Amino acid sequence: MGIDLTPEPVVDDLVRRTAEFVRETVIPIEERCQGVARSEEIRTELQWAAKEAGVFAPHVGAEFGGHGLDMRGRAAVFEEAGYSLLGPLALNIAAPDEGNMHMLEAIATAEQKDRYLRPLASGEIRSCFAMTEPAPGAGSDPSALTTRAEKTPGGWRIDGRKWFITGADGASFAICMARTSGEPGDNGGATMFLIDAGNPGMKKVRHIETLDESLYGGHAELVFDGCMVGDETVLGQVDEGFRYAQVRLGPARMTHCMRWLGIARRAHDIAVGRAAERRLFGSRLAELGMVQQMIADNEIDIAAARGLILRACWELDQGRSAAQATSIAKTFCAEAVWRVVDRSLQICGSLGVSGDILLGRFLREVRPFRIYDGPSETHRWAIARRAVRHHERTTQ
Template identity: 65%
Template sequence: MTIDLTYDPHVEKLVEATRKFVRGYVLPIEDEHFGNITDAGGDALRRRIQAAAREAGVFAPHISEEYGGHGLDMSNRAPVFEESGYSLFGPLALNLAAPDEGNAHMLAHIASDSQKQQFLAPLARGDVRSAFAMTEPAPGAGSDPSALATRAEKVGGGWRVSGRKWFITGADGAGFFIIMARTSGKPGARGGATMFLAPAETSGIAVGRHIGTLDKSMIGGHCEVTFDNVFIPNENVLGAVDEGFAYAQVRLGPARMTHVMRWLGAARRAHDIAVEHVARREGFGGKLGDLGMVQQMVANNEIDIAATRALLIQACYELDHGSHAANETAIAKTFGAEAIFRIVDRSIQMCGGLGVSEDLPIARISREVRPFRVYDGPSEVHRWAIAKRTVGAAKRAARESQS
């Protein structure tokens, strides 16, 4: 079997255009505001940089051509998303930042035609933002989604949803919410969840406080949101009733991979800055880059970058060929999240005092990538799932050999 790791010319052209746009236009804005999206202008900035991305021909590489994008599959998204992530504001400019990118992916696969026109089309254009409302305060859904406590009760013409969510990324200013609520069973049951689409102005939806977190580049904050007897008409049920957990996998596997793509771009920027620094900085009778310990950090960064890309390629290949790729995406997400942090952390170390200062962007990149080891599934949960699948396969094989 021949394995071709090259990209088509049109993808290479888009990668280069993205590189030029992000480094020439977006990076200076990020640096001016030290990576803080609120200080940079929030939604007003988003509209401005997205307009510039359209003008540059790099807007929405993941969106189908029907909705104004480039229609790239998962494998071809990888190098484009990585280049967008070279700036913390780059994904927002290309309209491929979380949670909108993952929500658009899920709507494209699950939504009805009328739902696509109402929700996906404006999201794809950048007219609105969105939020995915699943995570809840304890003892509700978090790393264990089966603990889902928000409930939806059937009423005439639709459903009434009540519950409390938190750490809902992008909630402040979102145009609509995708709400995960329990329609059958009790918290702890593996099934019984349903997804609902709700415009933000729907009566009973209230966005509360922004929960302060390490990262500052994700627009709309990480918020508490309450749903108080919110009426959702039947036509706004996303997919089938009680199938929400299954549908979530349509979103989560690909979204974990696109997170890795974007943050790998940020880690590469940190690495590039550190390598340039040690190649020039004098110390101990020569250049820092000539010291063995520094060379070891440079080499380890290069290894982590290459290994993360390789795992991404495998996972995206499986996704593009119709597999859920549960194991491949869990492995790539876990390794990638930890490798990306290692890359940035070593880059700080190589730059010494400058590395922890605001004179370089590496410290803020470190703050941004650290949460990735928690969100979209903590590393420990993914390791548990990987081991469970592996041991389970061995048990089945043992049973079959004895029969």
């Protein structure tokens, strides 16, 4: 079955307006703060401007103030937003809020949508997704989940420790994954809970210093110690948390790829511009064979990444699990984006490693993507395992 890659006119128009907004409004702010928005004033300024430009919240439904794009529509818009490190924050499509909105729209009750999704979609509040735990807890293997939720009269008591929780600082609520049955290593038995930031049983222990700094709210370690919540805080059904997580994780992997592909394009554009004007050894850099090879390899990596993203998005839009397609796309994109930014920095030489342009910041920001949302090694293991299973099913 063929895949039509032609965007609908409404999507094409939103892509154009997003590109203009990012270049004219967001990039000047990004350059002013070196790609890191550390204050609510900057976030508010960016999001107000995005609303004024009509490009805010392209992913959520019109009921919640958005444009309601499907995954293929998001691909082009998110890539343009990702052309700046602060573009996703401006459009309210940055992690983890974007993935949480996607999941809440699909799973939450009407009351939960009004209380959590509506203000999140409008940018009034932020959120976090608390699943990852310190070893030997849940990480690349979610089934290792150790945080527990015990039933109490009218609610639940949650105890455990989470770490590397993106956006936790300043978040108004957390979506916490806790084990409600079974033991660590079991594939089932997890439940998601909506926990307000003011809950005395949920405490932020520390900020985790990391290579990247552009994800708003940083990465934090949280402790749940006698955290009491009501039955109404359960998101979805009890013991179905791992299944619901797939509603979020596959699309969230693709939106990460879309955003980082935008910054790879930005780095490449900077490098091509530099190569076209910089003269060495009697010619322009762009006329030297080794530089031409790096430029060509960047073009190949960007085009291939975009194609894999669109293929995975098409499968998701068809209602398929798209597990293999999203793993392939995530693994390739994470590594291709790194290669593009690294080559771009190399082409720019000493300018690239200086603070005069943002390539050094881009390099630090994209490197963790080979670990976030599943390390490349974990995805390769899963890709190979699925391939073998497919072979066994089709040859018996």
